[in-house]
Amino acid sequence: MARSTSKDAQALFQSLRSAYAATPTNLKIIDLYVVFAVLTAAIQIVYMAIVGSFPFNSFLSGVLSCIGTAVLAVCLRIQVNKDNKEFKDLPPERAFADFVLCNLVLHLVIMNFLG
Amino acid sequence: MAASETSNGTTLRHAFGNVFALFILLLIGVLAFSIRLFSVIKYESVIHEFDPYFNYRVTQFLTKKGIYDFWNWFDDRTWYPLGRVIGGTVFPGLTLTAGTIWWIVNSLNIPLSVETVCVFTAPIFSAFASWATYLLTKEVKGVGAGLTAAALLAMVPSYISRSVAGSYDNEAVAIFALIFTFYLYIKTLNTGSLFYATLNAIAYFYMVCSWGGYTFIINLIPMHVLLCIVTGRYSSRLYIAYAPLVVLGTLLAALVPVVGFNAVMTSEHFASFLVFIIIHVVALVYYIKGVLSPRMFKVAVTLVLSVGLVVCFAVIAVLVALVASSPTKGWSGRSLSLLDPTYASKYIPIIASVSEHQPPTWPSYFMDINVLAFLVPAGIIACFSPLSDASSFVILYIVTSVYFSGVMVRLMLVLAPAACIMSGIALSEAFEVFTRSIKFQLPGAPIDSQVDAGDKSSDNTTAQNDVAKTEKSEDTIKERPSRKNKKKEKEPVGQPSVKSRFEKRLLVLPLEASILAIFLLVLLGAFYVVHSVWAAAEAYSAPSIVLTSHSHDGLHVFDDFREAYAWLSHNTEVDDKVASWWDYGYQTTAMANRTVIVDNNTWNNTHIATVGTAMSSPEKAAWEIFNSLDVKYVLVVFGGLVGYPSDDINKFLWMVRIGGGVFPHIKEPDYLRDGQYRIDSQATPTMLNCLMYKLSYYRFVETDGKGFDRVRRTEIGKKYFKLNYFEEVFTTHHWMVRIYKLKPPKNRIRGKTKKSKSKTSSKTGKRSGTKKNPWH
Numbered sequence: 001m002a003r004s005t006s007k008d009a010q011a012l013f014q015s016l017r018s019a020y021a022a023t024p025t026n027l028k029i030i031d032l033y034v035v036f037a038v039l040t041a042a043i044q045i046v047y048m049a050i051v052g053s054f055p056f057n058s059f060l061s062g063v064l065s066c067i068g069t070a071v072l073a074v075c076l077r078i079q080v081n082k083d084n085k086e087f088k089d090l091p092p093e094r095a096f097a098d099f100v101l102c103n104l105v106l107h108l109v110i111m112n113f114l115g
Numbered sequence: 116m117a118a119s120e121t122s123n124g125t126t127l128r129h130a131f132g133n134v135f136a137l138f139i140l141l142l143i144g145v146l147a148f149s150i151r152l153f154s155v156i157k158y159e160s161v162i163h164e165f166d167p168y169f170n171y172r173v174t175q176f177l178t179k180k181g182i183y184d185f186w187n188w189f190d191d192r193t194w195y196p197l198g199r200v201i202g203g204t205v206f207p208g209l210t211l212t213a214g215t216i217w218w219i220v221n222s223l224n225i226p227l228s229v230e231t232v233c234v235f236t237a238p239i240f241s242a243f244a245s246w247a248t249y250l251l252t253k254e255v256k257g258v259g260a261g262l263t264a265a266a267l268l269a270m271v272p273s274y275i276s277r278s279v280a281g282s283y284d285n286e287a288v289a290i291f292a293l294i295f296t297f298y299l300y301i302k303t304l305n306t307g308s309l310f311y312a313t314l315n316a317i318a319y320f321y322m323v324c325s326w327g328g329y330t331f332i333i334n335l336i337p338m339h340v341l342l343c344i345v346t347g348r349y350s351s352r353l354y355i356a357y358a359p360l361v362v363l364g365t366l367l368a369a370l371v372p373v374v375g376f377n378a379v380m381t382s383e384h385f386a387s388f389l390v391f392i393i394i395h396v397v398a399l400v401y402y403i404k405g406v407l408s409p410r411m412f413k414v415a416v417t418l419v420l421s422v423g424l425v426v427c428f429a430v431i432a433v434l435v436a437l438v439a440s441s442p443t444k445g446w447s448g449r450s451l452s453l454l455d456p457t458y459a460s461k462y463i464p465i466i467a468s469v470s471e472h473q474p475p476t477w478p479s480y481f482m483d484i485n486v487l488a489f490l491v492p493a494g495i496i497a498c499f500s501p502l503s504d505a506s507s508f509v510i511l512y513i514v515t516s517v518y519f520s521g522v523m524v525r526l527m528l529v530l531a532p533a534a535c536i537m538s539g540i541a542l543s544e545a546f547e548v549f550t551r552s553i554k555f556q557l558p559g560a561p562i563d564s565q566v567d568a569g570d571k572s573s574d575n576t577t578a579q580n581d582v583a584k585t586e587k588s589e590d591t592i593k594e595r596p597s598r599k600n601k602k603k604e605k606e607p608v609g610q611p612s613v614k615s616r617f618e619k620r621l622l623v624l625p626l627e628a629s630i631l632a633i634f635l636l637v638l639l640g641a642f643y644v645v646h647s648v649w650a651a652a653e654a655y656s657a658p659s660i661v662l663t664s665h666s667h668d669g670l671h672v673f674d675d676f677r678e679a680y681a682w683l684s685h686n687t688e689v690d691d692k693v694a695s696w697w698d699y700g701y702q703t704t705a706m707a708n709r710t711v712i713v714d715n716n717t718w719n720n721t722h723i724a725t726v727g728t729a730m731s732s733p734e735k736a737a738w739e740i741f742n743s744l745d746v747k748y749v750l751v752v753f754g755g756l757v758g759y760p761s762d763d764i765n766k767f768l769w770m771v772r773i774g775g776g777v778f779p780h781i782k783e784p785d786y787l788r789d790g791q792y793r794i795d796s797q798a799t800p801t802m803l804n805c806l807m808y809k810l811s812y813y814r815f816v817e818t819d820g821k822g823f824d825r826v827r828r829t830e831i832g833k834k835y836f837k838l839n840y841f842e843e844v845f846t847t848h849h850w851m852v853r854i855y856k857l858k859p860p861k862n863r864i865r866g867k868t869k870k871s872k873s874k875t876s877s878k879t880g881k882r883s884g885t886k887k888n889p890w891h
Contacts, residue, residue: 015408057376060369060376072359076309084351086307087351095309102310113366
């Protein structure tokens with residue numbers, strides 16, 4: 001039983017890796033960016049857990065900035081993904097412009113909130 | 116050739132339809148604005164009621180001192196001696212909006228006063244709200260339904276009651292913000308555009324600025340997302356509509372001082388975070404499903420889901436622990452009374468005492484949304500065919516708002532737009548079916564049915580409009596209807612497609628029946644219009660600061676409130692403190708510009724209880740309490756002479772309850788005879804000796820010789836008495852407001868030596884006291 005699960009898991013990771021290898025480079029870059037943002041958020045949360053959350057607005061804006069960046073990047077990834085049928089008629093330039101606008105708003109708010 | 120002619124004709128009709136829709140929208144805006152002007156025409160251009168006076172005062176401050184002073188404003192004229200940080204405890208949306216309008220208008224050299232701007236803010240925004248309703252309903256069901264819904268919203272009585280000219284309250288702009296936020300959410304959901312998601316977050320920010328009801332949005336949208344996920348309607352558009360909204364919305368909400376860290380700390384917002392996590396898990400699952408082959412996916416499901424569930428449970432456990440560790444389980448009193456309608460009346464008399472926090476009665480549904488109540492079920496059915504993401508959202512909106520409106524009267528306001536949208540959909544679908552069956556049976560003259568509907572009544576115009584743009588309304592409902600639609604456009608000109616004709620045939624009703632049905636629907640609409648105009652003109656436009664009554668000898672105007680406040684502002688010192696029940700606090704500070712002890716903000720229960728205790732204590736104890744609060748004048752509202760029912764005697768039991776909640780020596784049964792509240796000769800001695808009774812009925816017997824109270828319809832119990840610690844300084848024309856001054860404390864040495872003597876010599880003491888007042 002245990003062996004079959006581990007074998008299944010191995011096969012799964014194999015196919016996941018092969019499937020992921022097929023994704024275009026620009027999507028991989030976005031993925032890297034998302035992972036980086038999430039990691040930064042995680043580091044901040046760990047730091048908060050160790051040191052304390054005293055300037056709470058700073059902590060909040062730091063973490064939410066990272067999460068927000070990640071979420072927006074995921075949205076961009078969804079929109080520029082060629083396999084995604086829902087966004088066939090959305091040009092990638094438009095998607096990127098929206099992404100930039102949204103990021104701008106997000107970081108203006110964060111700068112305001114940082115205190 | 117036929118084809119080109121068709122396309123030419125359609126574009127022409129499209130253009131014509133667009134212009135027509137724009138024109139109708141303009142008319143709807145004018146209608147929404149002008150139906151709310153009854154209060155100005157019948158009375159005058161004044162601010163209404165209680166809370167609007169506070170908002171008006173804040174706006175005055177903002178326009179005078181500027182935005183930065185506004186944020187830092189510490190108001191020392193209320194809640195004496197505590198004061199109140201206005202900038203940090205007020206929802207600034209309304210004030211900033213009116214202030215901006217005032218600033219723009221004045222920089223264009225149009226000299227409007229701040230009061231005028233404040234009076235007309237609500238009607239202007241109700242026009243905006245009806246346009247927002249149009250947009251929202253258009254996203255759900257097309258242009259025809261949108262126009263109908265907008266016309267209905269423009270004159271729904273429930274919304275009129277909160278947005279007549281002069282009713283300068285948060286709800287005035289908040290309903291617009293609410294509908295507009297929902298519209299942008301639906302728009303994002305339909306298009307999957309990040310641009311609209313950004314706009315959505317900004318609209319949500321405006322809503323958070325405007326009204327505490329924003330928690331409705333931040334709970335309803337996650338509910339809808341959850342619903343979509345559970346029913347298997349997850350799409351990447353849903354992710355784009357929701358995930359950025361949570362992050363941006365939370366940050367933006369935290370920017371508003373009155374919300375601040377509450378945006379992440381209180382459990383009203385936790386639902387959105389929970390769904391935020393869930394949607395990420397679901398998005399990951401869908402992504403992996405798309406990448407892997409079905410067989411491998413089955414393997415993955417077990418792995419991913421088990422890990423995901425563990426994470427989810429951990430997060431839920433953390434959240435539950437957080438909620439449980441905070442006092443009142445993290446829910447504020449008002450929200451708790453939403454979930455459990457009996458909560459407030461059981462635990463918080465100060466919430467229960469506000470009449471708009473009571474559960475509504477059945478007649479109030481009929482009064483406030485009228486025929487819409489019957490059309491809503493039809494609208495819900497129409498939303499189910501076909502069920503889209505947008506229409507499921509509207510269904511969820513109506514269901515939750517019906518529940519909330521059943522808890523609190525004032526949340527009828529949230530129900531009203533939902534009811535309008537549903538009824539708009541129902542009406543427009545019905546008209547579409549009927550007009551189409553007429554159209555099919557009169558093959559030669561499809562235009563004729565449009566012409567006879569040239570009336571000005573809203574339903575007629577929308578019906579007519581419906582016929583003109585049946586194809587347009589179907590355009591927005593995705594591919595399948597639009598294909599059907601193209602076939603239908605060809606029908607009158609080219610050869611009809613057999614299949615679609617067959618489909619249509621099934622929906623065709625007999626000619627007579629459909630004409631009759633249209634007639635009945637128009638009648639229903641007319642009835643609604645008549646009722647709404649009546650409600651706007653008669654029921655909801657009284658400013659409550661000026662009262663009128665019709666009697667056999669003509670119209671009587673009672674302007675006693677302004678008379679009293681004007682007296683206060685002209686005859687008292689600037690720093691004098693005026694005590695009254697909290698209802699009149701805002702008006703006193705705004706109109707008389709005097710410091711008050713408590714006001715309508717009701718943030719400090721103890722302080723209100725102190726005033727309640729003073730009002731329900733005997734004279735001497737009350738004098739001591741008031742004196743300790745540095746009070747100079749006491750103001751009571753008394754309706755016994757003219758029959759004004761919402762006076763202080765009728766509110767008195769709440770003073771007793773609230774006072775008794777903090778100071779246990781005040782007991783409600785002491786004021787009731789056999790459980791009955793009465794002020795006639797059967798009343799309890801505690802009641803007859805309490806300050807409120809005495810201040811209300813002092814010298815009352817001199818008016819008609821009997822002391823007959825016209826509100827309670829009895830003769831009062833104790834007719835002849837003197838006041839020893841208070842002195843009547845002013846009573847308005849109709850005795851509706853009575854102002855008393857606290858007599859100055861007696862000379863210490865005399866007062867100490869003989870208590871009885873001090874009582875008998877009170878008259879002389881008063882005389883000498885006013886001459887050399889030690890407090891001046």
